[in-house]
Structures are given as C-alpha cells and as structure tokens.
Amino acid sequence: MKRTVLVTAASAVAALVIAAPTASATPHAVHVKGGHTSVTVAPAVAKALLSNGIAPIVTRAGKPSLTTVGHQPTLKATYPITGGSLTSSPLGGFIKHKGGLKFTNVFNGRSLEVKDFTVDLDKGRLTGHVAGTKTRVPVFKLDLSTAHVKLGKHGADATGVTLKLTREAAGALNSTLKTKVFSTGLTVGTADTRPRF
Template identity: 70%
Template sequence: MLARSVVVSAAAVAVGAMAVSTASAAPHKVHVKHGTTTVTVAPAVAGALLSNGIAPIVTAPGKPAAVKVDGKLTLAATYPVTGGTLSTKPLGGTIKHKGGLKFTNVFNGRSLQVKNFTIDLTKGRLTGQVAGTTTRVPVFKLDLSKASVKVTKHRLNAENVILKLTPEAAGALNSTLKTKVFSPGLTVGTASTHPTF
C-alpha cells in the first residue's frame, strides 16, 4: 500500500511545514479516544528552576519519571489522552488530556497549577486550565520545525514537538510565584503525543 503525504501546518506558529505519512486513507475528521502525551523538560530548564527554588510537580493522573536527555537527568511527565477531534487533511484539531503541572516556589510557598491540557494543532499551541478557576490560558507554543509526525489508520504519532513558553504563561508564573526565572519564548522542552482514534 502506497503511503501518501499531507502537509502539517500550524497557522498561529510560522514554523514551516513537514511531511506526514499516512498508511491508509483516513476520514477527514476523527474523534480521539485514548492515548498518551509525554512532556520532557529540557535539563538546563529543570536545573534553572530548581536552583531558583521552583519545584515542578506532576499532578494526577499524570505520571512523573526521571529520565536522561543527552546524559543529563531531568523530569518527564506522561498524561492520558481523554478525547478531542482531529482532521487529517490538513492535520489539525485538538487533543485533550487529564492531569496537570504545579509550580511551587519553595522559598515563599507560592504556587500555580495548570491542568487538563489541550493540544491545539490548528492554532499551534498547548493550553491549560488554571486550577481553581474556569480560565484557560495558552501555556506553550508548538514548534513543529524538527518534529516527526505520522498518521496511520487509527493513530497519530508526533515526536519531538518543541514547547516554547508563551508570554501569558511566563507573566502569570513570574507574578504568582514572585520570581523572574520564566521568560517568554523559553524552550521548556519537548512533547511526544500518541492519540488513537
């Protein structure tokens, strides 16, 4: 069976295009059922956070893990995919998750938690709900320039999606935690997502 290529485009982030191989013809729109997404923090960022007293804590049902990137220890968090809708021509739509990430300043006890992440492939961003509110904010911009993406009949596999901190998230974290460690555009790490449909 011949694979076909489609162009992946993130309209809100001008990061270029890449080829997406499909093992078979997929519906124009599909409903996401299950899967996982793993976020891996860049070792330099993990070190900078800890040295400034900022502790990132993965909240349930997310699962934390200690991993090595380029021989350096860092944090990874895996979250269950709970739903969403994807289009494959071109690739777009949303992937929803449960679980979150809580940032705590151990020097003053202040914290901020975002949860229930949604990957928006159409807008090229990842949003999260601020815990204790109904407010949803853009947390990361998705940089697809070095990503590997494949779509098969029942699964999307996206690897090495670069996560860059949005100005909104950087401002909220600095203000709430009373720190200056977060900066807009900071490359926090990478994400790999594997939703099934």
C-alpha cells in the first residue's frame, strides 16, 4: 500500500513537470502606457561627430540635455514612450516613442532625421522612421549583456543598454551626409528605458 502511494505521488509530480511548459507556452503580455527612454552619446563619439562637422540635433518631442560620462561632457536625449507591449518571461515585446534625432553636416548643409523610435526586444534592435519617407530602418543593435533590468508591478527599468550602429544606418548616414565618420558596429552610447504599465 505504501509503495502504491509513493508511485502514485511520483506519477503526479512527473505529470506536473511535463505539463508545466505547456501552461507557460504563451507568455503574458502587459500594455505599455507611458514612461521615457534616455540615450546618452559616448563622449568620444560626440567629439568625433562635432570635429567632423556633424551636429546631432534632438527633435520634438525629444528633449536634449548635457551630461557627463567619466567627467567628459556629452549629449543626452530623452524621449517619451507612447505605447507598446512587453512580456517578462521570456523578456520581449516592443516599446514605441515620439521624437527623433537629426544629423546635420554643417560643412555642406546636408541632413538626415530618424524619428519615432521603436525598441524591438524580440529582434534586439531599435528602429526609426526616416523623415520625409515611408521607410523604417534598423538604427541600433541592442546589447543587453551590459544592462541591468528590474521588473516591477507597474513598470520596468532597463539601464546601461549598449547601442551599436547598424550597417543600414551607417551606410545611410555616410551616403546622405557625404561623410565617412559613421561605421558599422560603432558603439554610439547607452540607453536607459523606463516603460510604465
């Protein structure tokens, strides 16, 4: 009798273990209602852009500010989050923003603006809409290995996400601005995102 009870209990536990993946196969998604994302340009990159006549300008509804990294001055841009959907296990989904970043070559007057950024956690990239076109391009690859992520009941905080310039963005910037300052894989800076549910 005792052996029968033990076998029955073991079978029940095994059934639960086998059934568990099925129960969590569809991750629960939460709707993103607001928040903000800040992008801090690496000081060396900011210096290289300015020395080559490339002025990065934060466009509405983004807000520019000056900050320091390692006691060196640099540019910081903060963008409001307008919506999205996130899952916690596995971490995924997307976050939408308003505002943009306009690069202008002061030597020849040529410019390129990318706006309305979307953070795509499933593909590990940030995309943007090229102003004046219907084209959306991958702007940055997201390196989450450097990030610190905290998930709460009403929001999430991801700080220190490394942003690396994509091949498509580097090519478009160099071609449009007639410069060679942008390169594929360039670590442009870091992002801190704080979506609220």
